[in-house]
Amino acid sequence: MIKKINALYQYVTAVKSMAGTTGAGHIFPCAAGKNHLPACTAADSCFIIEYISSPLRRFDTTMALTSPLRKILCAALAALFLFSYADSARAGLLDSEIARNLVPHKATYDIKMVTRHDGAPILNIRGQMTYEWRRDCDAWVTNHHFRLAYEYADAPVLNIISDFSTYETFDGKSLSFTSRRAREGDMYEELRGNASLGPGGAGQARYSLPPELGFNLSKGTLFPMMHTLALLNNIKSGKKLFNAVVFDGSDDQGPVEINAITGKSVNAAASLAPSPKLDASLLSGPAWSVRMAFFPMKTAAAEADYEMNAIIHENGIISDMKVDYKDFSVTQKLVAIERLKAAVCGLRQGPLSTGH
Secondary structure: OHHHHHHHOOOOEEOHHHOOOOOOOOEEOOOOOOOOOOOOOHHHHHHHHHHHOOOOEOHHHOOOOOOOHHHHHHHHHHHHHHHHHHHHHHHHHOOOHHHHHOOOEEEEEEEEEEEEOOOOOEEEEEEEEEEEEEEOOOEEEEEEEEEEEEEEOOEEEEEEEEEEEEEEEOOOOEEEEEEEEEEOOEEEEEEEEEEEEOOOOOEEEEEEEOOOOEEEEOOOOEOHHHHHHHHHHHHHOOOOEEEEEEOOOOOOOOOEEEEEEEEEEOOHHHHOOOOOOEOHHHOOOOEEEEEEEEEEOOOOOOEOOEEEEEEEEOOOOEEEEEEEOOOEEEEEEEEEEEEOOOOOOHHHOOOOOOOO
């Protein structure tokens, strides 16, 4: 694979002294000579992959190369990056220390708007989210519950309740999902379906509600929990950037490309006020600041649909979030967290059923 990538590196390498920046940066030749194919090493290849995968832009818009070379090169780099992480996630992450460190928990977050751009139609957002993650005997199970109030200048307050649940098998190859949204007590959207990945890594998502909706899932697509494991594996390996295509079934828009950049480790517990509702033992371990950008796969837009800063803990807990949309930003502050008991499955316990 590296040899194929090298053949595309015509006059291209990245300035390694700029590593760690988040911009697209400058591109320089690996070697001089008008028609010389650069002898980039595997290390060079990995560096360029990480360097160009700025979380703020898609792969094929980060390099100042002419088309079609730019598209071919960036697509090849993206394919290599996704392939390597998808394989490692499914082959080794399940039984890794990273997976064993994950803690089943229930967390509650207060949500509020913190910035608003001039001209934005919405004046304020406030509410709460409850998130529950646990291991069943054969799968990871998540439940999200949102209660949000939207305030507009020329309309009454709009109250929205959303519920979203997933059941993702431990091998990361099957996902069941349901989503319901109600406006002032009246349900206006319901989604339900299943997604699966075949032996080659590609697959399909098919909705039973609405029955006509479905998406093809490209090779390397990850489901939510496998994406969490792969991201934590990337962080623990000392790598700063991570790119993946993820499908979770939370809406009718299909898979998204998520570009993430990891910052410094943080003392998350120090930023949280002591509270009897916060189990301090769940927040005292290693944690990192991660910036993520989300790009819907159904569009080719260069700019992210939205971006997120999150404090992610080694045990899978997120203790702080800030989400930046086009017109406004909201924070999600952790106000309560508790440990959940592992499932009791007898002799049919799942591979991670020992829990914490």
